[in-house]
Amino acid sequence: MSDALLxxxxxxxxxxxxxxxxxxxxxxxxxRTVAARRDFAREGDAPRxxxxxxxxxxxxxxxxSDGRRxxxxxxxxxxxxxxxxxxxxxxxxxxxxxxxxxxAEIPFGAIGQAMMDSPRLARAxxxxxxxxxxxxxxxxxxxxxxxxxxxxxxxxxxxxxRQRRAGLSSSDRFEWPLTQVDLADATGLTPVHVNRxxxxxxxxxxxxxxxxxxxxxxxDRLRQAGLFNxxxxxxxxxxxxxx
Amino acid sequence: MSDALLxxxxxxxxxxxxxxxxxxxxxxxxxRTVAARRDFAREGDAPRxxxxxxxxxxxxxxxxSDGRRxxxxxxxxxxxxxxxxxxxxxxxxxxxxxxxxxxAEIPFGAIGQAMMDSPRLARAxxxxxxxxxxxxxxxxxxxxxxxxxxxxxxxxxxxxxRQRRAGLSSSDRFEWPLTQVDLADATGLTPVHVNRxxxxxxxxxxxxxxxxxxxxxxxDRLRQAGLFNxxxxxxxxxxxxxx
DNA sequence: CGGCGCATTGATCTGAATCAAGACCCGTGG
DNA sequence: CCACGGGTCTTGATTCAGATCAATGCGCCG
Numbered sequence: 001m002s003d004a005l006l007x008x009x010x011x012x013x014x015x016x017x018x019x020x021x022x023x024x025x026x027x028x029x030x031x032r033t034v035a036a037r038r039d040f041a042r043e044g045d046a047p048r049x050x051x052x053x054x055x056x057x058x059x060x061x062x063x064x065s066d067g068r069r070x071x072x073x074x075x076x077x078x079x080x081x082x083x084x085x086x087x088x089x090x091x092x093x094x095x096x097x098x099x100x101x102x103x104a105e106i107p108f109g110a111i112g113q114a115m116m117d118s119p120r121l122a123r124a125x126x127x128x129x130x131x132x133x134x135x136x137x138x139x140x141x142x143x144x145x146x147x148x149x150x151x152x153x154x155x156x157x158x159x160x161x162r163q164r165r166a167g168l169s170s171s172d173r174f175e176w177p178l179t180q181v182d183l184a185d186a187t188g189l190t191p192v193h194v195n196r197x198x199x200x201x202x203x204x205x206x207x208x209x210x211x212x213x214x215x216x217x218x219x220d221r222l223r224q225a226g227l228f229n230x231x232x233x234x235x236x237x238x239x240x241x242x243x
Numbered sequence: 244m245s246d247a248l249l250x251x252x253x254x255x256x257x258x259x260x261x262x263x264x265x266x267x268x269x270x271x272x273x274x275r276t277v278a279a280r281r282d283f284a285r286e287g288d289a290p291r292x293x294x295x296x297x298x299x300x301x302x303x304x305x306x307x308s309d310g311r312r313x314x315x316x317x318x319x320x321x322x323x324x325x326x327x328x329x330x331x332x333x334x335x336x337x338x339x340x341x342x343x344x345x346x347a348e349i350p351f352g353a354i355g356q357a358m359m360d361s362p363r364l365a366r367a368x369x370x371x372x373x374x375x376x377x378x379x380x381x382x383x384x385x386x387x388x389x390x391x392x393x394x395x396x397x398x399x400x401x402x403x404x405r406q407r408r409a410g411l412s413s414s415d416r417f418e419w420p421l422t423q424v425d426l427a428d429a430t431g432l433t434p435v436h437v438n439r440x441x442x443x444x445x446x447x448x449x450x451x452x453x454x455x456x457x458x459x460x461x462x463d464r465l466r467q468a469g470l471f472n473x474x475x476x477x478x479x480x481x482x483x484x485x486x
Numbered sequence: 487c488g489g490c491g492c493a494t495t496g497a498t499c500t501g502a503a504t505c506a507a508g509a510c511c512c513g514t515g516g
Numbered sequence: 517c518c519a520c521g522g523g524t525c526t527t528g529a530t531t532c533a534g535a536t537c538a539a540t541g542c543g544c545c546g
Binding site for chain 3: 517525531535537546
């Protein structure tokens with residue numbers, strides 16, 4: 001993973017060599033491989049460390065007592081989970097691998113130290129966390145107001161932007177490891193309906209999805225179909241004033 | 244407002260007199276009155292300051308280009324919005340008053356200073372922000388997986404807990420300023436269906452709702468009906484280890 | 487070869503949306 | 517003092533997007 005996190009943070013605001021170095025030291029931690037479909041942190045657990053997705057896709061998810069499951073966010077390489085989570089005694093959601101992934105376990109102290117050492121880096125990490133929250137709001141909007149067709153189009157568009165932001169791929173073709181069941185859990189639909197909706201999206205030429213690869217022939221049309229507005233990702237920032 | 248924010252922060256972890264004093268100084272700012280149904284911050288605006296709800300209820304909301312509207316979070320007295328928002332150049336959601344409210348406008352610098360002066364306070368504010376994010380995840384789950392009946396029950400239960408946490412009322416009877424249209428926007432339902440669902444909840448004896456007052460005869464039954472688990476509010480924390 | 491996870495298809499059902507009208511309440515201006 | 521209008525709540529009739537139920541196919545792996 002060619003420093004997807006750094007790439008993402010620098011998309012918010014420039015960092016200097018010193019900042020980069022501080023970050024590299026902090027995230028240079030043992031990497032664990034997690035098999036596809038395995039949870040690597042569970043609701044109810046005491047938070048032990050932060051997680052940085054190094055490779056592959058993961059999901060934040062919650063489950064109701066009767067088994068209904070909702071994915072409340074997706075995580076790709078460069079995504080750092082659980083900043084500040086050491087402040088609580090119990091996790092309120094789980095983290096699970098979608099395909100086989102590599103995760104670095106970052107001690108809370110390491111990131112804390114890095115944020116003390118580099119205020120510019122601290123700002124970038126805070127901004128990243130802010131975008132996570134904003135994304136959660138957007139998902140609420142997505143599920144609450146958009147039709148099935150729009151929801152799925154929106155999700156594809158979001159991930160296209162996020163892939164590009166992390167420098168992982170061009171935004172028009174990339175790995176898509178989610179099964180239709182995952183997609184259903186992420187959008188609040190049933191797998192059967194996801195299947196039919198995907199077919200519609202294909203028929204309309206908005207996506208080409210096969211063998212876990214997604215191709216977006218015309219991102220702009222897809223965005224329109226999903227009423228997607230990238231403002232919540234805060235892709236372009238004025239250079240923040242010094243503290 | 245008898246220091247609802249302080250009350251809430253202390254529900255997470257104890258503060259000392261010094262911390263309290265630092266917070267009081269920071270939030271002692273001009274208070275603005277906002278008329279019911281008026282936005283006091285709009286999507287697209289440049290963030291100018293933080294907002295502390297002093298009295299009344301407000302909503303975070305987002306609107307699609309075609310007018311569909313989603314409330315992505317509710318705000319009551321003691322809720323502080325937009326920590327870290329100075330890091331972005333444009334708001335991604337609006338804040339609107341539900342009934343007539345009083346809001347204090349807190350300069351970003353004032354809170355920044357307070358967090359520097361009192362690390363214990365800083366931790367409490369970070370924890371508060373974490374709970375906001377966790378609540379957003381819970382809303383995604385709520386709208387994505389629960390039935391209309393469960394969704395509304397869940398929302399009532401959540402607000403009951405939040406009222407109590409801020410020391411605003413007992414959790415079994417309090418002001419309920421949302422109209423059925425608001426409730427629809429918060430739950431991703433139509434007003435007509437909200438109306439019928441409320442009647443069902445009333446018939447089942449789970450709520451008494453009239454004249455903008457809500458009475459919950461049996462919070463435990465309501466919680467069950469909404470599959471409500473308060474873990475995401477992180478009501479009880481071990482005392483966090485010192486930094 | 488057997489089984490299992492995943493994608494697909496068809497038939498049917500239903501929770502919630504939509505459309506349409508009243509009823510009620512309250513503030514406001516003539 | 518009353519007529520008016522707009523917001524809110526309620527009710528009924530109808531429609532529909534998406535859920536549910538049920539099979540089938542298929543590729544992969546042990």
